[in-house]
Amino acid sequence: MHYKELKQAWAQLTAPGAPFEIAEVEVRGVKLRAYKNAPPSVREFWLSTAAFGERDYLVYQDERLTYAQAHAQVAAVANWMLRQGVKPGDRVAIAMRNYPEWLLIYWACVCVGVAAVGMNAWWVADEMEYALQDSAPKILFLDRERLQRVHERPAMAEGIKLVGVRIEDAPAGLTPWAEVVATGGPLPEVKVDPDDDACIFYTSGTTGRPKGAQLTHRGCINNLFNLVFSGQSQALATALGTGVPIDPNAPAPIPVALLTTPLFHVTANNCGAYLVTAAGGKLVLMYRWDAGEALRLIEKEKVSAMSGVPVMSRELLTHPDFAKTDTSTLLSLGGGGAALQPDLVAKIDEQVATARPNTGYGMTETCGIITSVSGDLFVGKPASCGPAMPNFETRIVGDDGQELPQGQVGELWVRGAPVIKGYINRPDATAQSITDGWLHTGDVARIDEDGFIYIVDRKKDMVLRGGENVYCAEVEACVHHHPAVAECCVFGVPDTRLGEEVAAAIVLRPGQELHVEALREHCEAHISKHKIPRYVWFLKDPIPRNANGKFLKRELRETLKLDDAQAVLV
Incomplete structure (x- = not known):
């Protein structure tokens, strides 16, 4: 399966003078591995894409935007923001669906040293208010649905200039998008430092509130280089293994990617959008995920790559229209944000004649991928998520904080240029997560003799629902706010479609009653719908605990049967 050849390819591409040469740079007092030839900031990267001119860049429904048009609008947005008094180092928030404007605003921000705050579009008013207070943006770009959240709680936007995107009948106090781009x-001309914040992406916190991760320009660019390196190293490994050389004069194919996950996540933004933009490719956006619509777009736009959470690839393959849809342009199909199950790896390889399976493992805290693998290398090790990229050092660490020998299971720690600066306003959380530049991933893993990483469990108390991290503590805190609840324990249960679903065992206070409809209503006011428990058991006995007073979640998973759930929230 060319694992020996992969090491040879790796050595060739990262050698001194090679395109992916690795150097050590000092960042915040720590020496980190980084790509020597990486541009210093995202600004330089975006400017380089002006060369693609009249190529299609963004496609949304019947709308098309070329690279030249996108560059003109990005410049207009940047000028308008600076005229509003926004300065490098400030923050600007984006709260909307995956409209073309999302990316135009993002590129405008990073080009003038402003941090783009990606607001989770699923957030309810309570969550949105928290993030706005935490990140303190000068401007908030938002669509109609997010404007409704602001209207529910107007105080959340006090002192923030609002810009309406795709809101024709803009109410007073809302600057229309057309006015912005008319600038x-x-x-x-703005000088951007490599270690300035490029964006703030929120990741759910174990303490009940999300944390704003500071993704730097250096981190985002190093992630882009990781993505390009992954493709080139695996192609070179295959060439070395088969004896069929790569033609250096062959024109590079122009990628067409279907973006299926939200741009406020690193999966769609830092991985999907960055990689395709770097190659002058076309990004096809969707209003919401629908497997039938995805198949239609794959055929119409000649999509070559689709990556989302694994359930999306599975739904594509099982859709009634799959067999009659022309998917011959697909070269890669896979998933991130959750493990790609081994059976799905085989199904992709067998059912899509032209496409090879691929996956990557990463985090918001690493600006994107840590590992990546595809094709034969993935088929040969379908339970693995691939090797860590060249700008990462890796460790497997035991409970005592000591590094374990190769092959043993422990927590995965990584260090390198893509690791975030920290969490805004949360020095405690930053100190707990990052030690001397080493990020504690919270994932339990092992590394084999070829350097391939296998994620075997999670150390963090969370549910991975369709690629979304749902932290149990956050949901428990919400349920506990209900006056009828005495105890609540939230945990994950297996789900064939989403990987895991949120479940809750609840003990009520003496003499209290709580109906499932009232519980749902209570939760909807405080947390996003995807975090609300799908399965609920109202227990008469106290929830079992260990000697330290912690709930025995594994015991609950094993003893509480889904068929016996006293209430199911749909």
């Missing part, structure tokens, strides 16, 4: 002008 025009060339992109302002």
Whole structure:
């Protein structure tokens, strides 16, 4: 399966003078591995894509935007923001669906040293208010649905300039998008430091509130280089293994990617959008995920790559229209944000004649991928998520904090240029998660003799529902706010479609009653719908605990049967 050849390819591509040469740089007092040839900031990267001119860049329903048009609008947005008094180092928030404007605002922000705050579009008013207070943006770009959340709680947007995107009948106090892009002008000249914040992406916190991760320009660019390196190293390994050389004069194919996951996540933004933009490719956006619509777009736009959470690939393959849809342009199909199950790896390889399976493992805290694998290398080790990229050092660490020998199971720690600066306003959380540059991933793993990583469990108390991290503590805190609840324990249960679903065991206070409809209503006011428990058991006995007073979640998973759930929230 060319694992020996992969090591040879790796050595060739990262050698001194090679395109992916690795150097050590000092960042925040720690020496980190980074790509020597990486541009210093995302600004330089975006400017380089102006060369793609009249190629299609963004496609959304019947709308098309070329690279030239996108560059003009990005410059206009940047000029408008600076005229509003926004300065490098400030923050600007984006709260909307995957509209083309999302990416235009993002590129405008990073080009003038402003951190783009990606607001989770699933958030309810309570969550949105928290993130706005935490990140303190000067401007909030939002669509109609997010504007409704602001109207529910107007105080959350006090002191923030609001811009309405795709809101034709803009109410007073809301600047219309058309006014912003009418500003025009060339992109302002701004010097951006590699370690400035490029964006703030929120990741659910174990303490009940999400944490704003600071993704730097250096981290985002190093993640892009990881993505490109992964493709080139595996192609070179295959060439070395088969004896069929790569033609250096062959024109590079122009990628067409279907973006299926939200742009406020690193999966769609830092991995999907960055990689395709770097190659001058076309990004096809969707209003919401629908397997039938995805198949239609794959055929119409000649999509070459689709990556989302694994359930999306599975739903594509099992859709009634799959057999009659032309998917011959697909070259890769896979998933991230959750493990790609071994059976799905085989199904992709067998059912899509032109496509090879691929996956990556990463985190918001690493600006994107830590590992990546595809094709024969993935088929040969379908339970693995691939080797860590060259700008990462890796450790497997035991409970005592000591590094374990190769092959043993422990927590995965990684260190390298893509690791975030920290969490805004949360020095305690930063200190707990990052030690001397080493990020504690919270994932239990092992590394085999070829350097391939296998994620075997999670150390963190969370449910991975369709690629979304749902932290049990956050949901428990919400349920406990209900006056009828005495105890609540939230945990994950297996789900064939989403991988895991959220479940809760609840003990009520003496003499209290709580109906499932009232519980749902209570939860909807405080947390996003995807976090609300799908399965609920109202227990008469106290929830079992260990000697330290912690709930025995494994025991609950084993003893509480889904068929016996006293209430099921749909």
